[in-house]
Amino acid sequence: MITAAPPVRIxxxxxxxxxxxLGTAALGNFQQAISDEDAVAVIGQALAGGIRYLDTAPLYGHGLAEQRVGQAVPEVPRHELIISTKVGRLLREGAPPDDSQFHDGVPFYRDVPSAGPVWDFSYDGVRRSVEESLQRAGVDRFDILHLHDPDNHLAEARTTGYRALRDLRAEGTVQAIGAGMNSSRRLADLVRACDLDVVLLAGRYTLLDQTSMSDLMPLCAERGVSVVVGGVFNSGVLVNPTPGAHFNYVPADEEVLAKASAIQAVCSRHGVPLAAAAVQFPLAHPSVSTVLIGPRTVDELHTDLALFDVEIPPRLWVDLRRDGLLSDDVPTPQ
Structure with a gap:
């Protein structure tokens, strides 16, 4: 079982x-509102199934995800858990709408508290963010802190934001610091500029999209920076690549659907679900420490966990390379 696999150093x-x-964006009402009870049940079942790493953020549900994590974790001794959260956004009443959190005028997070996210990568803002996250989650500490989505705030993130995280690490408040983004190029910029321990890369090192092999992944290998991979299903297109499937949180275009369908066809020839190949693929890279799954329901959780137990014949990866769907430099499971 994947939950019994030996842990790796960050x-x-x-x-x-x-x-x-376990990633918790979906449990913070991402694209669909769910109840506290249902969200806490997912986290509780994940913990009961052996998962010991929870990733959250103030953005997720405008604090809901952190609160729901806090409701579930007392069932497990704190020293057995790794909990990561993120900084760079403070939750404040009267916050102006953030266009990056909408698609076609519809917010990504539904039925959330009225206090919205306000960008703040200042030194004091980062430390305040950690204090407020501790209060929401009701835990005594976080193990990993990430600069969150500083795409348009890189100057502040790599100066005042980084210095705050560096000092929190030096004080022993947190063990590891990093950054979490969808952009591998910008994450690579932060790895070059800052002494990071880990990055959380969403969607750019998947069975469909390995653009990070051109910038971030070699740099992390060179500098000994661990990579946590999120978004392994690329928003769903690597589960069921049919019209209407999502990629990068919005409907996938024809080119993406065509490539995902071609990958699915190879998997089908080997009797392997596309989703199983998708969740197992990233862990073959030596810099990848962890894969995050993001189920919304208990049934989705059990489905995701079962995917790690699917036996994948080595020939599947060979055929993906032969068909030009994986490049030769991409590590694959043995």
């Missing part, structure tokens, strides 16, 4: 992470 720290973790 960067050069003394923190060891499980190979599988």
């Amino acid at each position: 960067g050069r720290t003394d923190l060891f992470a499980p190979r599988l973790g």
